Amino acid sequence: MLRSCCVYGAGILCVLLLIAGIAMALTQVFQKLIDNTIKEQVVLENGTEAFSVFQNPPPPVYMQFYFFNLTNPAEVLDGDKPFVLQVGPYTYREYRPKEEVKFLDNGTRVEAVSPKTYVFEPNMSRGSEDDIIRTVNIPAVTVMEKTKDRWFESIVSALMKSKGIGVFGTFRVGDLLWGYEDPLLKLIQKFIKMDDHFGLFYKKNGTDDGDYIFFTGKQNYQDFARIDKWNGNSSLNWWSTEGCNRINGTDGASFHPVITKTEKLYIFSSDLCRSIYAQYESDVSVRGVSGFRFVPPSEVFANLTINPDNAGFCVPAGNCLGSGLLNVSTCKEGAPIIMSSPHFYQADDKFVQDVFGMNPNKEEHETVIDVNPLTGMLLRGAKRVQVNVYLHQIQGFSQTGKIRTLVFPVMYLNESVLIDEESAKKLYAVVSEANVIVNIPFIVISVGILLGVIFIVLMCRQQTSPNLVMPCRQRREVVQELSPEALQ
Numbered sequence: 037m038l039r040s041c042c043v044y045g046a047g048i049l050c051v052l053l054l055i056a057g058i059a060m061a062l063t064q065v066f067q068k069l070i071d072n073t074i075k076e077q078v079v080l081e082n083g084t085e086a087f088s089v090f091q092n093p094p095p096p097v098y099m100q101f102y103f104f105n106l107t108n109p110a111e112v113l114d115g116d117k118p119f120v121l122q123v124g125p126y127t128y129r130e131y132r133p134k135e136e137v138k139f140l141d142n143g144t145r146v147e148a149v150s151p152k153t154y155v156f157e158p159n160m161s162r163g164s165e166d167d168i169i170r171t172v173n174i175p176a177v178t179v180m181e182k183t184k185d186r187w188f189e190s191i192v193s194a195l196m197k198s199k200g201i202g203v204f205g206t207f208r209v210g211d212l213l214w215g216y217e218d219p220l221l222k223l224i225q226k227f228i229k230m231d232d233h234f235g236l237f238y239k240k241n242g243t244d245d246g247d248y249i250f251f252t253g254k255q256n257y258q259d260f261a262r263i264d265k266w267n268g269n270s271s272l273n274w275w276s277t278e279g280c281n282r283i284n285g286t287d288g289a290s291f292h293p294v295i296t297k298t299e300k301l302y303i304f305s306s307d308l309c310r311s312i313y314a315q316y317e318s319d320v321s322v323r324g325v326s327g328f329r330f331v332p333p334s335e336v337f338a339n340l341t342i343n344p345d346n347a348g349f350c351v352p353a354g355n356c357l358g359s360g361l362l363n364v365s366t367c368k369e370g371a372p373i374i375m376s377s378p379h380f381y382q383a384d385d386k387f388v389q390d391v392f393g394m395n396p397n398k399e400e401h402e403t404v405i406d407v408n409p410l411t412g413m414l415l416r417g418a419k420r421v422q423v424n425v426y427l428h429q430i431q432g433f434s435q436t437g438k439i440r441t442l443v444f445p446v447m448y449l450n451e452s453v454l455i456d457e458e459s460a461k462k463l464y465a466v467v468s469e470a471n472v473i474v475n476i477p478f479i480v481i482s483v484g485i486l487l488g489v490i491f492i493v494l495m496c497r498q499q500t501s502p503n504l505v506m507p508c509r510q511r512r513e514v515v516q517e518l519s520p521e522a523l524q
Contacts, residue, residue: 039379039520042076042396043129045142045221045269045434046200047316047495048261049207050485052229058333058481060464061481070291071424073392076392078253078254078293078411078412079252079253079254079260080127080146080250080254080260081139081143081252081254082429086253086260086290086414088373089263089413089459090290091133091134091137091148092134093126093133093135093148093166093289093415093453094456094458094459095453095454095455095456095459096129096453096454096456097129097130097131097132097451097452097453098109098127098128098129098157098160098453099127099130099154099449099450099453100126100127100128100449100450100451101124101126101127101128101151101209101380101447101448101449101451102118102122102124102125102447102448102449102450103123103124103126103169103171103209103446104121104124104171104205104393104445104446105120105122105123105169105170105171106118106119106120106170107119107120107121107170108499109113109170109204110441112204112440113202113203113204113437113438113439114233114437115437115438115439115440116390116410117390117391117442118390118392118393118444119390119392119393120392120393120394120445121393122393123162123163123167123169123426123446124161124163125160125161125162125316125351125431125450126156126161126162126163126165126209126213127156127157127160127161127452128154128155128156128157129154129155129476130152130153130154131152131153131154131155132150132151132152132153132289133150133151134148134150135148135149135150135244135278136148136149136150139252140249143252143254143256144251144252144255145249145250145251145252145264146249146250146252146275146353146367147182147247147248147249147250148247148250149244149246149247149284149329150156150242150243150244150245150248151242151243151244152235152241152242152243152245152469153241154241154322158248158399163209163473164209164211165208165210165213166208167180167185167208167209168206168208168209169206169207169208169209169212170204170205170206171205171212171447172203172204172235172425172427172444172446173201173202173203173204173205173476173515174222174371174373174425174434174446174497175218175220175234175374176196176203176205176220177369177371177427178203178369178371178372179192179196179204179220179224179228179230180192180430180433180435180436181370181371181372181430181486182228182229182230182370183224183227184228184430184431184432184433185432189226189373189433190417190432191227191431192224192227193432193434193435195209195220195223195224195418195436196220196433197434197435198217199223200454201219201220202435203427203435203436203437203439205386211239212235212236212447213231213235213236214235214238214241215234215235215237215238215239216233216234216235217232217233219232219317221233221234223516224328226477228367228430234487236423236446236447238474241451243418245306245365246266246267247267247268247304248265248266248287249263249265249266250262250263250264250317251263251265251345251440252284253292254314257292257293257294258292259262259280260290260291260292260293260294261287261289261290261291262282262285262286262292263283263285263286263304265283266283266304266306267432269283269471270283271283272309272310272332272468273310273368274351274367274503275310275349275366275391276347276348276350276351277347277348278348279345279348280310280346281346282300282311282345282346283304283311284311284313285301285302285304285311285312285313286301286302286303286304286407287303287475288303288305288332288405288417288419289414290305290412290413290414291407291414292412292467293410293412294409294410294412295328295407295412296409297316297328297397297409298316299316300314300315301313301314301315301330301407302407302516304333305419307375308347308362308421309364309366309367309436310362312332312336313336313404314330314331314332314403315330315331315332315333316328316329316330317330317331319328320415320416322406322415322416322422322454322455322460323415323454323457323464323477324413324460324464325408325455325460325464326408326473327406327407327408327409327415327416328406328407328409328411329404329405329406329407330404330406331402331403331404331405331414334359334360334401337360337362337376337377337383338360339356339358339359340356342359349362349363350363350368351363351365355357355399357374357385357426357443358384358386358387359381359382359384360374360376360377360380360381360382360384360387360424361374361376361382361383361392361443362374362375362376362388363426365426365461370423370448372425372426372427373422373423373424373425373426374423374424374425374426374443375421375422375423376422376424376443377396377401377402377403377420377421377422378396378400378401378421378422378448378450379396379397379401379403379422379445379448380393380394380396380421380422380445381396381397381398381402382396382402383396386502387443390440390442390443391445394445400420401420401448402418402419402420403418403419404416404417405417408463413455413459413463414453415454415455415460416452416453416454416455417452417453418451418452419449419450419451419452420448420449420450420451421448421449422445422446422447422449423445423446423448423449424443424444424445424446424448424501425442425443425444426443426444426504427439427440427441427442427443428440428441428442429441433483435492438486
């Protein structure tokens with residue numbers, strides 16, 4: 037009797053566990069519990085881990101610069117294609133803490149600046165800051181663009197000839213990056229008011245790129261670290277459409293928690309003077325922590341025939357260069373600067389063919405973002421951007437010779453980050469604990485199945501016992517029949 041009760045009890049418990057486990061799995065009760073807990077904890081406020089990472093990002097950030105050294109300047113001025121050789125990297129450790137942090141509106145927004153400091157890392161570089169690079173003379177080309185068709189055009193042209201200043205020149209790597217006093221810019225102050233110093237990152241070492249106001253995520257988890265205003269404005273004024281001028285997303289250092297594969301991650305880049313987005317590409321694992329890889333699709337920099345939303349980036353209006361390029365002259369003080377991916381990756385093939393030495397490939401030249409989907413923490417990232425100059429013949433300046441109309445590559449940068457081991461261990465523990473909790477329904481189902489197997493085995497044994505076990509009285513009768521006396 038007791039045995040039968042145990043058997044049927046196991047059967048009932050098996051059914052209950054299976055029903056409970058399946059119900060919990062279908063309703064995702066534990067997944068929702070984890071998500072809601074993470075959403076409440078990942079908020080920018082004093083004392084939280086999220087705020088600590090936001091204020092002082094622990095993973096080291098490195099900025100690598102690769103330059104394109106021109107080998108045939110005279111031939112280019114005669115109309116030939118330029119031939120360039122990539123040199124570098126010149127690597128710098130980047131420090132970017134958040135400073136002047138101030139909470140606003142009952143903790144729903146936070147104001148901060150992010151000064152960036154770059155320190156040269158010779159052991160991670162191929163060359164020194166004293167290396168000489170032959171490339172486009174960007175100040176000279178900018179001056180020619182600004183003075184063409186103006187009354188003093190011939191004066192500036194004669195001045196350039198007298199000083200031996202042309203389209204191309206040789207420069208120190210350190211000067212090209214961080215700035216130098218340019219003789220031409222100094223001479224033309226009477227005609228055009230311009231800073232007499234030039235550098236691709238002039239005034240960007242030890243300084244910030246403006247005042248940011250971020251949402252803290254207190255009201256909506258999807259607003260975590262999203263930019264509300266930059267330099268007091270909620271939109272830009274460089275482009276011709278509202279959508280293109282919209283400041284959208286985070287600064288790329290962090291993202292909201294509970295990220296799905298179907299959403300877009302938006303990032304605002306002051307270097308690009310616009311917002312971009314990235315889409316899910318694949319699952320990844322970084323230092324043992326699972327993540328999603330997001331990459332900007334080709335549509336982000338496609339021309340308006342492919343992506344009509346990009347019409348506003350054509351400057352002046354209607355002047356579109358082609359897919360894969362962004363004319364940022366409007367936000368670079370009129371300098372004919374064109375941004376692209378390194379080696380014109382994902383750009384029209386024309387731009388690759390115009391310059392000997394371009395070898396675009398996905399692995400080295402694509403911008404990638406690896407993020408942990410549960411916490412939104414950045415696991416690994418690489419922002420890869422190329423700086424180019426628009427070159428063409430300018431009638432009033434014989435210095436341009438017979439040069440082809442082309443987009444000339446000057447250098448590209450690779451700003452990369454990889455989560456440090458200590459942060460990875462902490463994150464791994466959080467993710468592992470969450471995975472255990474999320475899998476509780478399946479553990480319950482497994483126990484239910486095990487009990488089901490036990491129930492079936494006990495029932496089979498109970499059904500077969502009367503046929504296999506002979507009663508004692510019957511055994512005695514058989515023994516008596518087989519005894520010697522009975523046989524005689």
